[in-house]
Amino acid sequence: MARRKRKPMSEGKKNIIGMLLEEYDIKSAKDIEDALKDLLGGTIQEMLESEMDDHLGYQEYERSDNPNSRNGKKTKKIRGNFGETEIEVPQDRDGSFEPKVVKKRQKDISGIEQKIIALYAKGMTTRQISETIEDIYGFEVSDGMVSDITDRLLPQIEDWQKRPLDEVYPIVFIDAVHFSVRDNGQIRKLAAYVILAVSITGHKEVLSIHIGENESAKYWLGVLNELKNRGVKDILVICADGLTGMKEAVSAAFPQTELQRCIVHQVRNTLKYVGEKNKKEFSNDLKTIYHAPSEDAALEALDRVTEKWEDDYPNAMKNWDVISPIFKFSSDVRKVIYNTNAIESLNSGYRRLNKQRSVFPSDKALLTALYLATHEIAKKWTMPLRNWGKVLGELEIMYPDRLS
Incomplete structure (x- = not known):
């Protein structure tokens, strides 16, 4: 590529630089910075004096009838x-x-x-x-x-947490990330519960962030009722891990909503029991379960995987019998529900917070950091999910009259 020619310097600029060199005896880059700093102050000073002249309607030392x-x-x-x-x-x-x-x-x-x-x-x-x-x-x-x-930022965060939401969300994920927070001189582990939704247009959106300690049906009912108070009338599918009290809370707040055990969490919880050398093979075997064409085929795959690995990893295959709602959907809808991209893009940003600081000084500081990190991550969410048109069409047939 041809090198771009620099425009020749004007005579005015040359004169200014010449005067700078002479006035400030410039010999280094640091001298240039000091000179520019001095010039900045002087320029601002002159502008302030001009503003005062304009405000009073006369220049300094001029006579005027202005009482000011x-x-x-x-x-x-x-x-x-x-x-x-x-x-x-x-x-x-x-x-x-x-x-x-x-x-x-x-x-x-x-x-x-x-x-x-x-x-x-x-x-x-x-x-x-x-x-x-x-x-x-x-x-x-x-x-x-x-x-x-x-x-x-706290009033801004409060407004964000209270902003009106859509009436219907096809899919909502509820995920937890844990952080260490200082409280009265003691360090506690707190969970940050992030509610991530997929809108009718197929765009990802974080609805709210909650810093909590104790999971219970009462706690989750309060979280879900807050969504209702902000305008949410219906959610087709909520994907969450085995959070205590979640099933009861969903039944009370959104009785028509299906609660799906989150495949992302299920895979993650399973692989933590598996040795590093077997993780790739084990992961491929797990896919035969949640990629199965039907629930019956999935149960057969579950038996095969359990039989193959239970001697080496007896605790790995817990709770794989509670993922049944997913099998009524096509592969396009399933990919939206168990695809890790939406959650992992958030988690990777949140994990960077944990790397930067091992302990947050307060839950308020943690919420502020999560809010800012969320907005940085969400800047990349400009496009709808892949094949969203097909997914939406299937959901409209599966759940008639609920997406209008």
């Missing part, structure tokens, strides 16, 4: 991409001056809050964020400041 006038200056430190800069903000006598270039109470001009939030979304601790900001921008950001910035 300049009333000194107030020193202010601002943070930018080149570190901290000190400016003097002009004041007026009646206090009506509202600067635009650097607003009142604004101390950062580099969009640092968004950068802090982005780092938090990647699972970095407040201490790691503070150190990173100091390394990059040359000024200190306290742990408290990072916490204050992320805490401002």
Whole structure:
């Protein structure tokens, strides 16, 4: 590829650079940064003075009938991409001056809050964020400041958790990821329950995230009733692991909904009992069960797999007799229900949070990190699921009048 020619520098730019070299005695890249930092402060200062002139309607030292006038200056430190800069903000006598270039109470001009939030979304601790900001921008950001910035997201998270939902969702997954959280000096393991739905258009959407300790029918009924209060009237299939009380809660909240044992969890729970050298072969054998064309064929495959492996792994094949609802669907619908992509894309993002920080300072901090990570992951969910038209057509026949 031909190399792109750089545009010739204008005479004006050459003159500016020449004056910079002479004025600041520039000898290194660091000298350039220092010069630009100084120029930034000076430029902002001049813009503030111009704004004050415009606000009062006359320039400094001019005579005017305006009863309002300049009333000194107030020193202010601002943070930018080149570190901290000190400016003097002009004041007026009646206090009506509202600067635009650097607003009142604004101390950062580099969009640092968004950068802090982005780092938090990647699972970095407040201490790691503070150190990173100091390394990059040359000024200190306290742990408290990072916490204050992320805490401002809490009303936004609350609004997100309360937002209206669709009336009908064909498929909903309920998944749990475990995190360590500090509480009154003690570290506890908490489960983050993520409710992931597939909409009528075939798009994935996280409906809510709940931080919980004790599973029970009462707990899950509260979670499902919250979905109802946000507008959900029907769910065709809920896929979940063997969560305590889930069956009773689904029967009470959505009596027409089918509860399907999540194949993703079933495979994962089975393989944790299997030695590394046999996992690939064992996985292929498991597929003969949930890929079977009918429930009878699946039960035959279950007997074969159990007989083959029960001597080596006696605990592996528990609960494979409770996956029956899936066998009434075609392979296209089954793939949506047991395909790991939707859940695993979320879990991989959440696992990165666990790698970055072994313990979260509070359940509030955990919820904030999960919320931000979820939104980062969901940015990639722009297309409907593969073959969704065929899947939807089958579901409409299987569940007449419930998807309209």
